[in-house]
Amino acid sequence: xxxxxxxxxxxxxxxxxxxxxxxxxxxxxxxxxxxxxxxxxxxxxxxxxxxxxxxxxxxxxxxxxxxxxxxxxxxxxxxxxxxxxxxxxxxxxxxxxxxxxxxxxxxxxxxxxxxxxxxxxxxxxxxxxxxxxxxxxxxxxxxxxxxxxxxxxxxxxxxxxxxxxxxxxxxxxxxxxxxxxxxxxxxxxxxxxxxxxxxxxxxxxxxxxxxxxxxxxxxxxxxxx
Amino acid sequence: xxxxxxxxxxxxxxxxxxxxxxxxxxxxxxxxxxxxxxxxxxxxxxxxxxxxxxxxxxxxxxxxxxxxxxxxxxxxxxxxxxxxxxxxxxxxxxxxxxxxxxxxxxxxxxxxxxxxxxxxxxxxxxxxxxxxxxxxxxxxxxxxxxxxxx
Numbered sequence: 001x002x003x004x005x006x007x008x009x010x011x012x013x014x015x016x017x018x019x020x021x022x023x024x025x026x027x028x029x030x031x032x033x034x035x036x037x038x039x040x041x042x043x044x045x046x047x048x049x050x051x052x053x054x055x056x057x058x059x060x061x062x063x064x065x066x067x068x069x070x071x072x073x074x075x076x077x078x079x080x081x082x083x084x085x086x087x088x089x090x091x092x093x094x095x096x097x098x099x100x101x102x103x104x105x106x107x108x109x110x111x112x113x114x115x116x117x118x119x120x121x122x123x124x125x126x127x128x129x130x131x132x133x134x135x136x137x138x139x140x141x142x143x144x145x146x147x148x149x150x151x152x153x154x155x156x157x158x159x160x161x162x163x164x165x166x167x168x169x170x171x172x173x174x175x176x177x178x179x180x181x182x183x184x185x186x187x188x189x190x191x192x193x194x195x196x197x198x199x200x201x202x203x204x205x206x207x208x209x210x211x212x213x214x215x216x217x218x219x220x221x222x223x224x225x
Numbered sequence: 226x227x228x229x230x231x232x233x234x235x236x237x238x239x240x241x242x243x244x245x246x247x248x249x250x251x252x253x254x255x256x257x258x259x260x261x262x263x264x265x266x267x268x269x270x271x272x273x274x275x276x277x278x279x280x281x282x283x284x285x286x287x288x289x290x291x292x293x294x295x296x297x298x299x300x301x302x303x304x305x306x307x308x309x310x311x312x313x314x315x316x317x318x319x320x321x322x323x324x325x326x327x328x329x330x331x332x333x334x335x336x337x338x339x340x341x342x343x344x345x346x347x348x349x350x351x352x353x354x355x356x357x358x359x360x361x362x363x364x365x366x367x368x369x370x371x372x373x374x375x
Contacts, residue, residue: 036228039228039232040228043228043231043232043235046235046239047231047235047238049239049242050235050238050239050241050242052242053241053242053243053245053246053249054242054245056245056246056249057245060249065252065258066258072249072252072253073253075246075249076246076249076250076253079242079246080246
């Protein structure tokens with residue numbers, strides 16, 4: 001599966017947006033069910049503010065300034081409050097969230113970012129392996145250069161992207177073992193912070209062994225064919 | 226599908242809503258229904274020329290002699306922007322003060338322009354006073370208006 005749309009390879013936002021769009025498609029193909037709570041709240045906040053401004057415009061147009069003057073101040077105040085809440089939600093709650101969902105192998109939340117002028121895709125993944133009720137959430141930070149899954153002329157190639165995700169994120173790897181590559185390399189790095197308790201230490205060790213996910217590992221090692 | 230559509234059209238709708246709220250906010254701050262107007266005649270030269278963009282403010286209760294109020298009588302299509310030359314306070318119980326106006330470039334005061342039987346403007350008919358202007362820019366709006374009329 002490869003993209004047929006060409007993007008500008010020098011546009012960091014195009015690279016990031018195309019990759020962000022590919023991620024939910026991949027996880028959907030692995031039967032992950034997306035959770036839309038955060039998206040729905042963001043849309044509700046945004047569209048409520050838009051509806052208030054639309055209503056203000058409509059009634060002002062129909063009834064005139066003198067009739068709507070008393071309602072204008074509350075409407076403007078409500079709009080600014082909703083916009084403030086909307087901005088807070090995007091910046092501090094969603095924080096660049098690209099995907100949140102649940103599948104047979106566990107729950108996953110993915111946040112992506114890039115640093116200015118640096119073409120590296122940075123991802124914070126919070127996952128809870130199945131069964132989600134008895135396992136605590138884990139957070140890892142993985143990153144890889146966009147050159148792993150974009151051709152030099154700007155086409156997105158899905159396979160290396162899927163392999164990278166499956167190899168780095170245990171929950172995805174468990175759902176898509178065919179795409180797990182034991183020695184993922186070529187510039188990718190991962191940092192993991194693990195929530196170790198007395199009951200799950202053995203599970204975490206097994207995950208590390210299965211995913212080849214060690215802190216600082218991966219760079220400079222050739223991938224097996 | 227619907228979420229994706231809502232997500233994609235939201236930025237455009239947000240921009241439009243921001244413009245609407247910005248406009249409403251300026252109306253509230255200036256207390257004017259129309260806080261920007263274009264001078265369309267030469268009656269206030271040399272203070273204001275045809276094509277000047279004027280900015281209004283309506284938060285002062287008192288109009289003073291020398292101010293340039295924008296007067297809009299009920300039922301009239303366009304307002305009048307002339308200088309207040311006399312202001313009389315507490316005329317009767319119907320208004321706080323009465324204003325006589327005259328264009329700087331006119332020979333006579335504006336009584337002939339007032340509704341029949343009136344020789345003053347009431348404060349309630351003043352939609353705002355000129356607080357600043359930008360020259361020439363309004364010519365574009367006048368041109369567009371004349372083109373629409375044609």
